[in-house]
Amino acid sequence: MALTEVSCNKIFGGLQKVFSHKSKEVGCTMKFGVFVPPQAEENKKLPVIYWLSGLTCSEANFIEKSGAQRYAAIHGVIIVNPDTSPRGLNIPGDSESMDFGVGAGFYINATQSPWKDNYRMFSYVTKELIEIVNLNFPVAEGKQSIMGHSMGGHGALVCALKNPGLYKSVSAFAPISNPLKCSFGIKAFTGYLGPKETGTWSEWDATELVKKYSGPALELLIDQGMEDNFLKNQLLPENLMEACKNVSFPAILKKREGYDHSYYYVASFIGEHIEYHMKNLTK
Numbered sequence: 001m002a003l004t005e006v007s008c009n010k011i012f013g014g015l016q017k018v019f020s021h022k023s024k025e026v027g028c029t030m031k032f033g034v035f036v037p038p039q040a041e042e043n044k045k046l047p048v049i050y051w052l053s054g055l056t057c058s059e060a061n062f063i064e065k066s067g068a069q070r071y072a073a074i075h076g077v078i079i080v081n082p083d084t085s086p087r088g089l090n091i092p093g094d095s096e097s098m099d100f101g102v103g104a105g106f107y108i109n110a111t112q113s114p115w116k117d118n119y120r121m122f123s124y125v126t127k128e129l130i131e132i133v134n135l136n137f138p139v140a141e142g143k144q145s146i147m148g149h150s151m152g153g154h155g156a157l158v159c160a161l162k163n164p165g166l167y168k169s170v171s172a173f174a175p176i177s178n179p180l181k182c183s184f185g186i187k188a189f190t191g192y193l194g195p196k197e198t199g200t201w202s203e204w205d206a207t208e209l210v211k212k213y214s215g216p217a218l219e220l221l222i223d224q225g226m227e228d229n230f231l232k233n234q235l236l237p238e239n240l241m242e243a244c245k246n247v248s249f250p251a252i253l254k255k256r257e258g259y260d261h262s263y264y265y266v267a268s269f270i271g272e273h274i275e276y277h278m279k280n281l282t283k
């Protein structure tokens with residue numbers, strides 16, 4: 001479980017680091033970012049927020065574009081952001097499109113060949129990465145929340161809904177809310193999980209998972225830019241909100257007029273999300 005430090009830059013009084021390591025879950029070298037805020041110097045145990053990025057991203061997009069470090073430094077929270085898929089495996093078909101394979105792991109555990117041995121991003125994020133972070137950084141164990149964007153927004157919802165109590169709170173920017181019903185999701189689930197008739201797709205769809213959630217009280221904070229090109233055909237937040245309403249699952253949808261799908265939008269509201277998670281992490 002040795003970590004190799006790839007980079008370290010001082011920012012807003014803290015340190016933005018990138019590490020690489022050999023992952024057991026996904027069977028290749030993975031990179032992840034860790035922002036360590038200035039409060040770590042006081043030998044304090046700090047809460048952690050995990051960030052999951054969207055299609056086409058590596059760990060770099062969030063680090064370079066979200067501006068999250070400014071707010072994490074104010075609140076004294078560690079932020080960890082993994083890559084979005086295994087890399088460097090050269091599985092035939094893993095690099096032909098932006099919505100499948102490299103950069104598009106969908107934070108699920110694949111069951112189909114040739115993906116099932118490596119495309120295990122759900123277990124990587126919810127088990128292996130947490131163990132690594134708890135062992136190597138000054139974290140207050142159990143004080144963790146999760147958030148993400150687009151494919152990663154949905155990934156954050158699924159990680160929280162499938163692991164009741166593991167995260168203190170969850171939020172999502174422009175999540176692909178109902179992958180069973182959009183072309184990004186149908187393509188990914190067909191490839192990783194097999195045809196819909198296998199009956200396993202609903203285990204990985206947040207709109208389905210809220211219907212059978214059982215565990216500690218959890219609220220979904222959903223954020224959505226109203227000029228987002230993916231909104232109508234891919235994101236479908238109205239399906240998730242309707243499912244939540246039907247089963248009385250607490251959910252908030254923040255509609256942001258004029259904002260698109262980009263990291264300009266994410267950067268505009270990341271401070272609000274960090275503040276939201278901190279309220280839950282310090283209860």
Ligand SMILES: N[C@@H](CCC(=O)N[C@@H](CSC=O)C(=O)NCC(=O)O)C(=O)O
Pocket residue numbers: 053054055056057061065098149150151152261262263
């Ligand atoms: N123009 C890109 C579209 C891909 C894109 O918008 N990716 C988003 C996430 S989409 C959902 O998961 C993203 O975060 N991109 C990285 C960035 O730095 O903006 C294409 O068609 O390839």
